[in-house]
Amino acid sequence: MRSLQDSKKTWVTVQVVGGLVLAALLGWLLVRGLEWSPFVRHIRDFPMDTLAAALAAFLAAILLRALRWYILIRGERISFLRLFLIQNAGVGLNNLSPVRVVSEPLQLALITRRGGISGATALATLAMEHMMDVFATAALLGLGVLLLPELRGFSIQLLGAVVFSVVSLIIFLLIAKGMDFVPGVRRIRFLQTAIAATKNLGGSPWRLALSFAGTLGYWALIGLSGWITANALGIHVGVAAVVVLFVGSVFIVAAVPSPPGGAVTFEATVVFTLGKFGVGSETALAFAIVMHLIMFLPSTLIALAVLPREGIKMFGRKDPTVVVDQSGKEVI
Numbered sequence: 001m002r003s004l005q006d007s008k009k010t011w012v013t014v015q016v017v018g019g020l021v022l023a024a025l026l027g028w029l030l031v032r033g034l035e036w037s038p039f040v041r042h043i044r045d046f047p048m049d050t051l052a053a054a055l056a057a058f059l060a061a062i063l064l065r066a067l068r069w070y071i072l073i074r075g076e077r078i079s080f081l082r083l084f085l086i087q088n089a090g091v092g093l094n095n096l097s098p099v100r101v102v103s104e105p106l107q108l109a110l111i112t113r114r115g116g117i118s119g120a121t122a123l124a125t126l127a128m129e130h131m132m133d134v135f136a137t138a139a140l141l142g143l144g145v146l147l148l149p150e151l152r153g154f155s156i157q158l159l160g161a162v163v164f165s166v167v168s169l170i171i172f173l174l175i176a177k178g179m180d181f182v183p184g185v186r187r188i189r190f191l192q193t194a195i196a197a198t199k200n201l202g203g204s205p206w207r208l209a210l211s212f213a214g215t216l217g218y219w220a221l222i223g224l225s226g227w228i229t230a231n232a233l234g235i236h237v238g239v240a241a242v243v244v245l246f247v248g249s250v251f252i253v254a255a256v257p258s259p260p261g262g263a264v265t266f267e268a269t270v271v272f273t274l275g276k277f278g279v280g281s282e283t284a285l286a287f288a289i290v291m292h293l294i295m296f297l298p299s300t301l302i303a304l305a306v307l308p309r310e311g312i313k314m315f316g317r318k319d320p321t322v323v324v325d326q327s328g329k330e331v332i
Contacts, residue, residue, distance in 0.1 A: 019257035019265075026268035035282055042233055042286035050232040051290070054225045058294050061221035062088060068132070068214030071207055072125040076117045085306050086110045092303025095261040095296055104130070110310060128211070136215045140247045147240070219243050226291055233287050235279050245273050246291075261296050 066084035073083070089110065090103035104126050111122045223243030230237060237245075249269040253262035270288035271281055279287075 016257075019259050022257055023259050023264040027264045030264070030268055030271060030281070030285060033281070034285070038280075039282040039286055042283060043289065046286070046290060047232055050228060051294075054228040054291075055294050055298075057221050057225035057228060059298060061218050061225065062298060064214050064221060065218045068211045068218065069125060069129055071211045071214065072128055073117070073121070074207065076121065078111065078117055083111070085302060088299040088302040089306040089310070090303075092299035092301070093307065095300045096303070097260060106312075113310075128208070132212050132215045136212070136219060137247055137251055140219060140244055141251070143240075143244070219247060222246050222295070225294060226287075229290050229294070230287055233283050233290075235274065235277075235283060235287060237274075237277055237279075241277070245270060248273065261292075261300075263292075266292050 063084065066080065066087050069087060070080050070083050086107055090107040093106055094103040108119065108122050108126060111117055112119045220239070220243060223239045223246065226242035226246060227237075227239045230242060249266055250262075252269045253265050256265065258265035267285060267288040270291070271284040274284040274287065275281070
């Protein structure tokens with residue numbers, strides 16, 4: 001047990017240090033040769049009404065993202081509002097964490113703590129959500145590379161997304177078959193229940209189709225938010241290009257070590273991609289920072305407001321995914 005804990009700490013340290021080193025390198029490449037006056041002017045003069053419109057589009061996107069989960073978990077005793085808060089609390093904590101693996105465990109802990117939803121059902125719907133994200137990412141990146149010549153240089157990202165999608169599909173098919181051939185699975189009741197819940201979802205194609213449509217709608221609204229912001233900065237690219245831009249950027253941030261919230265890594269990816277459309281570094285960096293704030297702040301603020309009420313200390317607690325009740329006893 002001690003060896004396992006030491007290995008986990010070592011891996012976390014490697015991720016954190018690797019993220020900081022990569023961010024420092026990317027940050028140096030970003031500011032090298034940057035003309036500060038036009039960059040500062042872009043940030044200073046950005047219109048507040050445009051910011052409000054872009055933020056509204058993003059808020060609609062995260063509402064649709066929560067609706068996607070609500071469709072999958074329909075029939076359980078939980079309100080849409082609580083589901084929305086739980087999902088964004090998990091995303092917000094991930095934004096603040098140097099290691100981005102706390103979102104799903106936290107969501108699982110919170111959604112099951114008040115009863116009414118079994119851990120197996122919650123796990124099955126979270127896994128289904130994740131697979132939909134992977135498939136949508138691969139599909140949108142693939143279409144982007146095919147339809148937008150400027151993005152042909154992103155074939156490595158596309159290959160990574162496709163490979164990730166294939167692996168997820170194989171895992172899903174194994175679950176759908178019951179995984180009875182895996183030694184010991186039949187002895188783990190929770191895993192068997194989770195498999196049954198996943199197979200039950202597979203028997204509801206309309207729910208899956210609606211949920212997947214919600215995934216595509218989520219990315220479309222994020223693209224709209226980015227398109228509104230881009231136009232205010234004089235960046236004239238279509239909504240489709242902005243969607244692929246953000247899908248690729250989020251994929252890269254998730255795939256490589258980076259500081260909390262994907263700081264610097266996100267900006268570097270956006271600036272590099274917009275450079276393929278002939279957008280100058282100063283304008284592209286201003287766009288990346290504005291959009292990063294729009295995409296970072298809502299869920300983070302929700303986490304800061306919600307998690308203390310749920311008995312979770314975001315700072316100063318070794319495991320923030322452990323939920324406690326009012327007496328201080330651990331629930332999960």
